[in-house]
Amino acid sequence: MKSTKTDAPVLRRAVGSDAAEAAEVWLRSYAAALPGVRRAHTDDEVRYWFREVVVPHRETWVATADGTVVAVMVLDGEELDQLYVDPPRRGRGVGDRLVDLAKRRSPAGLELWTFQVNAPARRFYERHGFVAAEHTDGARNEEREPDVRYVWRPGTS
Template structure:
């Protein structure tokens, strides 16, 4: 894993399960206090049937596996997750730069208030917190924050 080359490319249907596995590892590592409401099978199914087919999806891959993912909606950064073992190597920065290139008119996103590393990452990339909630609008009922970058309307 030391010096493996990482390539960022559009995700295909065959990447969906590995993307889900990265999402699961990242979520459980970064958010140990947030209850995961769906089991592994349900998350893999969601990536396979909904996320990859319906959204602009990108993956960061090595020769052997997916190590990061980016999912974009029309003006929403839907997902940006890295395999925990691959954090701190600039892959998240590369994915964020890609997101901004793909959506130069602006992006918005939600993140949980307890996710300090994600909040610092987004703020470092110019996102501004514009709304804090008690979590009543997300299925985890976890307090969250709305961030925007650029001139999102």
Template sequence: MAIHLRQLGLEDMDDAARVHRRSFDHALPELAGLHTPEEDRAYFRGSVFEGCEIWGAFDERLVGFVAFGNGWIEQLYVLPDWHGQGIGRTLLDVAKAKWPRLTLWTFQQNGPARLFYERNGFVPVEETGGLGNEAKAPDVRYEWHRDGLTEPSLRSRLL
């Protein structure tokens, strides 16, 4: 089945919250349960929708999405059954086409996400001990520059 992209509206936020929760819990089961489904839906309807441009990938339903704004990738999730089919790269390319520089955070323990971002031109630039995120899990900040001038050095700042 062909995948199509479109910008998401407020009516899509409950589906985006479901994709987020299923994908997050699959990738990081040790961090599952930080929020209830109701909290996820409220967060997506409020913070994410109000502060980001959001694009989704659909077959007959939403299978992945990217939320970005002000040079930041705030959310990028693809349902586990759809991994490895180029959907994440396609969604990432939407943001890359709109911003000359992008920054994002991911958890250090999320090896598949880190590999994905590095394969798509992102460079790790900072690691923290996790004190700045609600999960209190060590994380890493990545940067991408359209001109390719990202320094490939990692500065550690353990909080």
């Protein structure tokens, strides 16, 4: 019999009890992907935000494996607001599955923001058919980090 540890993560809507693990995935992923980018909020503020705002009031999805949250995605209408995969799980397809889910949930199109310095994220989104539509100097985001807005429309991938 196959071990469940090799099974693909399960995608599902987040529930209140997922908030703490989802916040930890966000924190670990941000630290690994963006070590040189100033965080606008403390760890405890991020945890509070997931517990009190994100999970209860946003369309939040998690990927779980062996009962543990390994990725989190937040949709806000046609905006893919958050997509973070736990660093040990990167490159295994869970992010691909979450983007495919986001496209199904928003078939008219999606947009998102990512930091310009996040080359792996930019390559990931471009591979999924997102096109850079706007570059900014970061004056409008809390981190004050130059960013880029990506857009995906059906038929582009």
